[in-house]
Amino acid sequence: MAPLDALTLGWEQLAWQPSVPVEPTDRRRAAVVGRPYRAAVPPPIADLEFDLDAGVAARSEDARAAITRFDADLSALFDGEFAPLSAVLLRTESASSSQIENITVGAKALSLADVGLAKFGSNAKLVQANVEAMNRALEFTGALTPELVLSIHEALMHDQDQADPGRFREQQVWIGGTDYSPHEAEFVPPRHSRIQDSIQDLCAFSERTTLPLLAHAAIAHAQFETIHPFNDGNGRVGRALVHVMLRNGGATTRTTVPVSAGLLADTDAYYAALTAYRNGDPNPIVAEFSRAAFAAVSNGQELAADxxxxxxxxxxxxxxxxxxxxxxxxxxxxxxxxxxxxxxxxxxxxxxxxxxxxxxxxxxxxxxxxxxxxxxxxxxxxxxxxxxxxxxxxxxxxxxxxxxxxxx
Missing domain, CATH: 1.10.10.10 (Winged helix-like DNA-binding domain superfamily/Winged helix DNA-binding domain)
Structure with missing residues (x-):
């Protein structure tokens, strides 16, 4: 495995300066202005060697093979009428990825939104946007680039100005804790000035061919979630990038394996695996994506048969x-x-x-x-x-x- 000190996050102390001025009468918020907090410093991984546990690596290869068989079997299942099923699977992946972020919508509501019968700002509209983002991701051919990452985000968040669609964030974000400062957060991603270099490094990593494909995609996803380059929508964009890598690596050609539906079954394990990655161990996130892939293939096969x-x-x-x-x-x-x-x-x-x-x-x-x-x-x-x-x-x-x- 990559040495823990090579993969483990670094940290830097920064003085907290909120993006919106704090009223002096708001004593709770004013008290933390200027106080130091710790933000992550992701290590570069473009050239980092990942010597995964043998069993984890083998399992990920088995999962990749299952994805490839699923793609081939479904391509033949409906002969010339395969296209509708491909679209169904892409929608199920988009809906599942959204649900991981607690954006839940039933099949009926989503289908009504597709005929223009959904309220502005509804969950169905948000899932529709995720479908658009997935389509944009899978229409692209070639190496992963920062421009593609931005394009996917723009499609996902195009009517949500607070997310600054199609632009890397220019402010600090954090996960957990309070809504007014990062001091009590569970995780604080890197300061915004580090994003461009980190995304460039991630894109370079995505072009490697020395790792099993699904493991490669899982590690890239974990690194992207650690960088957290956007104000909002990071999880959904990051899961869309997994499908870009599966398509680029030849595991899928015509369909979308609903991997997010597999992750949805145990989101606690998924988030714990991301934390383990940030602590220097890539094995749990690779294992979670392998488990999710097998579950997604099984579930997708049942849906296709129905x-x-x-x-x-x-x-x-x-x-x-x-x-x-x-x-x-x-x-x-x-x-x-x-x-x-x-x-x-x-x-x-x-x-x-x-x-x-x-x-x-x-x-x-x-x-x-x-x-x-x-x-x-x-x-x-x-x-x-x-x-x-x-x-x-x-x-x-x-x-x-x-x-x-x-x-x-």
């Missing part, structure tokens, strides 16, 4: 000409289980009568429930049809993800 069974039953029940619009809408319902006539018209480039007929045929095939007006009687523009069985399958996936195998 959705394929639904798809096949609908296909067998659908009574429509082979060139009917309903056949194109059918696989689309897997990725978008709440639809309106207008959405079908726009997505499939068809007329309103053709869209309405397709929806009726899919209802007769058992794919769609009786349409509901989400804004009450008379507001016909918002009549929504739902593939309730898909929503149920997605909620079962979420329930399995939250189940802690260590306490079962």
């Amino acid at each position: 959705l394929k069974a639904l798809h096949d039953r609908w296909r067998d029940n659908l009574q429509a000409r082979k060139d009917a619009v309903a056949w194109r809408v059918l696989p689309y319902l897997l990725r978008q289980p709440s639809v309106t006539s207008k959405l079908i018209q726009t997505t499939m480039q068809v007329t309103q009568p053709a869209a309405d007929n397709a929806l009726r045929q899919l209802q007769e095939a058992g794919a769609l429930s009786k349409p509901k007006n989400v804004h009450g009687e008379g507001a016909t523009r918002n009549v929504v049809w739902q593939a309730t069985e898909v929503l149920a399958a997605l909620d079962r996936f979420g329930d399995r993800a939250r189940r802690n195998p260590r306490s079962a």
Whole structure:
């Protein structure tokens, strides 16, 4: 293993100066102005040797192989209709990553947000933004760069000005403790002037080929979380970067393995592993990502099987000409289980009568429930049809993800 003194964080004493002036009458806040606090100094890791425990390294390689098989199996599962399932898995990963940050949304709420029926600032909107960030991460090809990191953050936080979207932070942040100073925090990331060099070092580390791929991604993730380069959104961006590295390393080609769903099952262990990394031991975070990968593959396989069974039953029940619009809408319902006539018209480039007929045929095939007006009687523009069985399958996936195998 890398020597503990080489990987363990350094610390520096800084005088606390809040970004917003403190009123002298606020005695509690005024008392800590100018008082020293400790901020982390992450060691450079671009050239650091990581001699992982043999068992941990072997387990991570087994997990990487499971991810690769999952990607290959799912690529063949739906043949030419694979694209909707790929989108489903990306959304489940985004929802799970958000839930680690206590941003929780059910499958129905998220699907309604996708047809424009979500309140501004709702959790569904935040998860939608995470989907956008994941898409931006996976659209990129090539080495990890600071520009890509900033681009992912901009997509994630684009309507949240307090997060300074697409920009590295210019102030001190901290985890735990009080909201007015870092003195009682559980962890204080480095001062902002260290971020650029630390991210450059992380990008250089990401290009190495001397570590098992999943272990490599886990260590990069832990280093990113230690740097904590943004005012907000660090965890979600950091987990998106794991998928960039898996894609760059060839473990995945067309799908997204919902690794965050595996981490969600035991967030205490995940955070403890990040703390262990900061104390000089990379083995726990590699072990946690391996465990999470196996759990994600198992859960993802079950979800894929559920959705394929639904798809096949609908296909067998659908009574429509082979060139009917309903056949194109059918696989689309897997990725978008709440639809309106207008959405079908726009997505499939068809007329309103053709869209309405397709929806009726899919209802007769058992794919769609009786349409509901989400804004009450008379507001016909918002009549929504739902593939309730898909929503149920997605909620079962979420329930399995939250189940802690260590306490079962």
